[in-house]
Amino acid sequence: MLLILGAGPAGLGAAHATTVPYRIFEQAAVGGLSRSFEVEGRIFDYGGHAFFTSHEEVRTLLWSAQRQPPFVQLRRAFIWHDGTVIPYPFQGNLRGLPPDVIVDCLTGLIAAVESRTGRAPTNLAEWLQQSFGEGICRHFMTPYNEKVWAFPLNTIVPEWVGHRIVQPDFRSIVAGAITDRTFTSFPNNQVAYPAEGGFGAFYSALVDTSVEPNLTFDRATAVYLDRKVVDFSSGRQVAYDQLITSVDLDEFIGMVTPVPGPISELRPDLQHNSLAVVSLVISGLETDMQRLYVADSSVIFHKLVFNSNSAPSLRRAQETSVQCEISFSAHKPLPAGDLLERAVSDLDRVGLLPAGSDVVAADLRYVDKAYPVSTAASIAAREGICDWLVTRDVHPVGRFGAWRYVNSDGACYAGMCAAREAVR
Ligand SMILES: Cc1cc2nc3c(=O)[nH]c(=O)nc-3n(C[C@H](O)[C@H](O)[C@H](O)COP(=O)(O)OP(=O)(O)OC[C@H]3O[C@@H](n4cnc5c(N)ncnc54)[C@H](O)[C@@H]3O)c2cc1C
Structure with a gap:
């Protein structure tokens, strides 16, 4: 049997x-x-x-x-970067960012391409630098991955990156910075939900x-x-x-x-991180976003999930269900204080609590084992x-x-x- x-x-x-x-x-x-x-x-x-x-x-x-x-629908995912919102993935859609940031990202990318030696990166920090260069790493990739993994990036072996981190080629990154074409060629651009x-x-x-x-x-x-x-x-x-x-x-x-x-x-030796999930129901907020990624380390969550947009059956008029994902580990413990309050105030900071909106339901729970590291x-x-x-x-x-x-x-x-x- x-x-x-x-x-x-x-x-x-x-x-x-x-x-x-x-x-x-x-x-x-x-x-x-x-x-x-x-x-x-x-x-x-x-x-x-x-x-x-x-x-x-x-x-x-x-x-x-x-x-x-x-x-089945197209994935409407975005990045919040210091008050600016651009389409996901960051590295493929630099266009909407401030000019100085775009210059940092493109010059860093060119330097990274020029200095490639063919030596395989041994950890995630090296892989990110070799793939995207200093500017894209500083403005997004490094702080974002530090938030998600809650582990030092130089301890993570990049065995999974091929499937998980979108890798536009050089031309597509440049095109995403200076043309009005949105980069959408990634495997989960189309997603399904019951x-x-x-x-x-x-x-x-x-x-x-x-x-x-x-x-x-x-x-x-x-x-x-x-x-x-x-x-x-x-x-x-x-x-x-x-x-x-x-x-x-x-x-x-x-x-x-x-x-x-x-x-x-x-x-x-088996390593993992954990996740706090703050689920909020907000009246007076309507958005068609499905995901918003935030690398800024002063914002508590790395990702917002607008679950009421996952399928028409979950939508309610003039209301949005949003979940904040907050990773933690022994390397990066949860911040002290009330996580619910902090999540709500950071939601306001990223512009998602417009005047007249209100949090009508809230829930906090933990996933002890979230990502194997x-x-x-x-x-x-x-x-x-x-x-x-x-x-x-x-x-x-x-x-x-x-x-x-x-x-x-x-x-x-x-x-x-x-x-x-x-x-x-
Ligand atoms: C933040 C986050 C986002 C994710 N996003 C996605 C996504 O967008 N798309 C996607 O496809 N996947 C996603 N995943 C991954 C997905 O949740 C998991 O990969 C999947 O559920 C793993 O399935 P599993 O069967 O391996 O393990 P589990 O889902 O963990 O199932 C294991 C089962 O074993 C049971 N069990 C444990 N111990 C015992 C015991 N002693 N006796 C009997 N039963 C036991 C548990 O109760 C559980 O039901 C995400 C995960 C996380 C944490």
């Missing part, structure tokens, strides 16, 4: 792809980090979620599970008549590799032939017996632990299950691949 732990995107992907009898266990709610919640009837996600993918198989699975076709409900509706729809009989709500508490048995908090014990786990890898290793000393010692030690720990688990018929998958910076589509795809791998 195949046993799957976790009914987030990875576990549900595995459930749909397997061809053998299986059971899937979830400790809390279907959807995991991709689930949604309500604040006084308005829907939010745990940080801004929108769907795009290069995995056609995942798209087909999700689309076929929805009662109505998902809502027609009804929050982002979580994409994944709750995967609990269909084929999955439901195999799904149990119970928490795995111990895994005995020699006997191939898992204990659950209800007291039940379940035997398996192969185990797919999307439980956070650090926590999972803590449940496993026996674990060799050198594997156990890798646990503290790819330091060299963290990558080595992830590889060491995952490679060992596979030799014991355990297949770690997903964002924190395999400690990889994947979105929900990547997690779902990894679950599908593991389900096929597990029965070979």
